[in-house]
Amino acid sequence: MFDLSGKAALVTGASGGIGGAIARALHKQGATVTLSGTRADALEKLKSELGERAHVITARMDDAADIDRLVKDAEAAMGKVDILVNNAGITRDNISMRMKDEEWEKVLQVNLTGTFRLTRAAMRGMMRRRFGRVINITSIVGVTGNAGQANYAAAKAGLIGLSKSLAQELASRSITVNCVAPGFIATPMTDVLTDEQKKAILGRVPADRLGTPDEIAAGVVYLASDEAAYVTGQTLHINGGMAMI
Amino acid sequence: MSDIAERVKKIVVEHLGVEAAQVKEDAKFIDDLGADSLDTVELVMAFEEEFGIEIPDDAAEKIQTVGDAIGFIKSNAKS
Numbered sequence A: 001m002f003d004l005s006g007k008a009a010l011v012t013g014a015s016g017g018i019g020g021a022i023a024r025a026l027h028k029q030g031a032t033v034t035l036s037g038t039r040a041d042a043l044e045k046l047k048s049e050l051g052e053r054a055h056v057i058t059a060r061m062d063d064a065a066d067i068d069r070l071v072k073d074a075e076a077a078m079g080k081v082d083i084l085v086n087n088a089g090i091t092r093d094n095i096s097m098r099m100k101d102e103e104w105e106k107v108l109q110v111n112l113t114g115t116f117r118l119t120r121a122a123m124r125g126m127m128r129r130r131f132g133r134v135i136n137i138t139s140i141v142g143v144t145g146n147a148g149q150a151n152y153a154a155a156k157a158g159l160i161g162l163s164k165s166l167a168q169e170l171a172s173r174s175i176t177v178n179c180v181a182p183g184f185i186a187t188p189m190t191d192v193l194t195d196e197q198k199k200a201i202l203g204r205v206p207a208d209r210l211g212t213p214d215e216i217a218a219g220v221v222y223l224a225s226d227e228a229a230y231v232t233g234q235t236l237h238i239n240g241g242m243a244m245i
Numbered sequence B: 001m002s003d004i005a006e007r008v009k010k011i012v013v014e015h016l017g018v019e020a021a022q023v024k025e026d027a028k029f030i031d032d033l034g035a036d037s038l039d040t041v042e043l044v045m046a047f048e049e050e051f052g053i054e055i056p057d058d059a060a061e062k063i064q065t066v067g068d069a070i071g072f073i074k075s076n077a078k079s
Helices: A017-027 A040-050 A064-076 A101-129 A150-172 A195-203 A213-224 B002-016 B037-051 B057-062 B066-076
Strands: A010-013 A031-035 A054-058 A081-088 A132-137 A175-182 A235-238
Touching: A010 A195, A010 B066, A017 A040, A017 A081, A017 A213, A017 B037, A031 A064, A031 A235, A040 A054, A040 A081, A054 A064, A064 A101, A064 A132, A081 A101, A081 A213, A101 B037, A132 A150, A132 A213, A150 A175, A175 A213, A175 B002, A213 A235, A213 B057, A235 B037, B002 B037, B002 B066, B037 B066, B057 B066
Parallel strands: A010 A031, A010 A081, A031 A054, A081 A132, A132 A175, A175 A235
Antiparallel strands: none
């Protein structure tokens, strides 16, 4: 089950905690992977860890030309893109009263607009080959909201609406579009929280622990697989029971 | 040049699964040939491949009939 041999996957934000785990998991199932992100050294390190069937292409998700180039280069490197994992994301937290326009716009641009542009560019080849898997990494806060993250929550909620719309447009071409919504996962993004903050969060997680990047990656592998062909427009929540939606 | 028209019509017949007799130059892809909006995108992609050209989005939006497609390709195809 979930064999991805012969499939080509493009993962954005692959230098991050969750993105790296996703790339490793897809690779382990047999896929060829292109690792994208902004930090070339971290991507190269992951590439050498993976060995064969791995490519690195740096790109900025707030740059339209970079995004078009990324798809072209990934298709040139792997011959095609079957699986697109839009995982790149940033935070610029602030309470709304103090949130600056730049903080709002930057987060929307990278997390939402970048995903739309990249998916639009990759869809062409998927339509031609009558196969595609688009997996957008959203967040629990896109559904529940989170004080101090109006921009991030709006962008992540936007991804869910975007995914449902794309899913309807592309279903007849055997292209599925789904979201994975992590809860609180142990990554560099959550490492910065104080012990007190972590304790407060864990109080809301029935599983009483943070999730691991591998647990998110497993959900992505499933949605990328042939076995998940009939699953589209869905959001898979992986959050230890923190929100049951 | 009539070769271009024949090749265009062949692609339309194959892609939309319609009878060759229906594929007249004034036939509209969506209204007359039962294409949906995604079909029109795929037809444009197929024309691009067949004739080795690039059809920009603003031009693609104006291609609504078989004749529009033939006309655009005649004036833009190499050789």
